[in-house]
Every structure is written in C-alpha cells, then in structure tokens.
Amino acid sequence: MNPTALLNIGWQRWRTHSILAVITVIGCYLAHLYAPYADLIYDLTYGCGYVAVILIAYSLLIGPYRLLWRKKNPVNINLRRDVGIWAGITGCIHVIAAIAMTTRGNIVYLFLRPKAEGIGYNLLLSPAGVSNNIGLVATIILVILLVLSNDYFLIKLKGKRWKFLQRFNYGLAVLAFIHTVLYQQLDNRSSTFVTFTYIFAIALLSIQLAGFFVSRTRRAKIRSPLQ
Numbered sequence: 001m002n003p004t005a006l007l008n009i010g011w012q013r014w015r016t017h018s019i020l021a022v023i024t025v026i027g028c029y030l031a032h033l034y035a036p037y038a039d040l041i042y043d044l045t046y047g048c049g050y051v052a053v054i055l056i057a058y059s060l061l062i063g064p065y066r067l068l069w070r071k072k073n074p075v076n077i078n079l080r081r082d083v084g085i086w087a088g089i090t091g092c093i094h095v096i097a098a099i100a101m102t103t104r105g106n107i108v109y110l111f112l113r114p115k116a117e118g119i120g121y122n123l124l125l126s127p128a129g130v131s132n133n134i135g136l137v138a139t140i141i142l143v144i145l146l147v148l149s150n151d152y153f154l155i156k157l158k159g160k161r162w163k164f165l166q167r168f169n170y171g172l173a174v175l176a177f178i179h180t181v182l183y184q185q186l187d188n189r190s191s192t193f194v195t196f197t198y199i200f201a202i203a204l205l206s207i208q209l210a211g212f213f214v215s216r217t218r219r220a221k222i223r224s225p226l227q
C-alpha cells in the first residue's frame with residue numbers, strides 16, 4: 001500500500017473528515033456540558049460512545065437514501081466509507097476511555113469472572129458483564145471494518161467480497177444498540193436519552209426496510225421488464 005495515497009484523497013474527502021472531526025469534538029463538549037464536573041476521560045467515554053453509535057446508524061442510512069432518491073447504489077460510496085472510518089475512530093477512543101475509567105488495570109474483570117475453584121474464568125453474566133462482552137464483539141467488528149475501509153482492501157478483496165464484509169455493519173449496529181441500552185439502564189440515564197435512542201433505532205430500521213423493498217422491487221423489474 002502506498003502511504004502517500006492515504007493523504008491524496010481529494011479536498012472533498014478532506015472536508016468530510018474535517019466535519020466528522022468537528023462533530024466528534026462537539027460530541028465530547030456536549031458530554032462535558034451534561035456533566036460539567038466530570039473529567040476528560042468521562043467526556044471521551046460518553047462523547048465518543050454516542051458519536052460512534054450515531055455515525056454507525058448514519059453510515060447505514062446513506063445506502064437506502066441513495067436507493068430511494070437515486071437509481072444506482074455503487075459498492076463503495078466515499079461518504080459512507082469516511083463516516084465508517086470515524087465511527088471506528090470514535091468507537092476505539094470510547095473503548096480505551098471506558099476501560100481507563102472503569103478498571104484499575106485489570107481489564108479481564110470487565111468481561112470474565114474467576115471460577116470458584118480459583119483456576120480459570122467464566123464469562124461475566126452480570127448486566128454490565130453482558131454489556132461489556134457485547135461491546136467487545138462490536139469493537140472487533142468495528143476494528144475489522146476500519147482496517148478494510150481503504151482502496152487497498154477494496155481492490156484486493158474485489159467489490160463483492162468487500163461488500164459482503166461491509167454488511168457486518170448491520171450486526172455492529174444491533175450490538176452497539178444493545179450495549180448502549182443496557183448501560184443506559186445501569187446508569188439510570190434520563191428518559192430523554194433512552195427515548196432518543198429507541199426513536200433513532202426504529203427510524204433506522206424503517207428506512208432500511210424501505211430500502212430493502214425498493215431494491216427488491218427494482219431487481220424484480222429488471223428480471224421481468226414487461227411487468
């Protein structure tokens with residue numbers, strides 16, 4: 001991979017990256033306004049956590065939007081790719097900050113608990129443990145998608161295989177939603193946050209379904225053009 005190609009992405013993509021960076025800073029600032037006496041780690045945990053969830057949802061809206069308003073939907077849309085990259089960046093910052101905030105170096109206890117016999121571990125099945133393990137699977141998908149989000153892998157994996165792997169984004173959205181809702185319950189988050197999260201999820205699901213039916217109808221028309 002040519003490293004200079006990473007910088008040579010055109011001013012439009014630079015502009016998108018700058019806007020997404022500003023959105024991330026605004027997210028952290030809003031977290032600061034929400035809890036003015038909390039520290040930077042708190043702002044990064046909540047600010048970047050919510051920005052990541054919103055960007056994952058937004059990346060899933062770009063495809064159906066184009067499908068509903070325009071005819072073609074190419075394998076790779078730069079905007080979708082750049083939003084996905086920032087979902088990856090903010091998601092990773094959230095994970096590092098959340099681990100720094102909640103553990104004193106013993107990361108294992110976020111996900112596992114020691115067996116009664118003292119040898120080995122079991123999965124931590126408390127609500128926080130379930131939420132952390134779901135978050136962990138989401139993070140693995142997020143990092144894989146982040147690594148694949150460049151021209152090198154787009155060419156190497158060919159369009160179809162690349163697109164297949166990008167579909168893990170749907171699973172990622174579901175896992176991020178469950179992780180967020182579980183922590184909202186645990187943290188007694190205000191009903192505004194919870195309602196906003198559910199409305200967002202229902203809207204996303206509805207638009208995805210509409211996109212799915214439109215693309216199925218169009219494909220059926222192409223197969224039998226006389227109908």
Ligand code: HEM
Nearest residue numbers: 049050052053091095098135136138139176180183184187
């Ligand atoms: C190993 C992976 C992860 C771990 C260990 C983790 C850990 C945490 C923790 C500990 C909290 C609550 C902080 C507190 O109440 O003190 C939290 C909240 C949150 N996480 Fe994660 N997280 C992970 C992955 C993710 C991912 C991938 C996303 C989004 C894409 C995400 C989004 C959120 C959001 C939005 C909240 C705030 C929920 C609320 O309002 O209480 N997390 N996470």
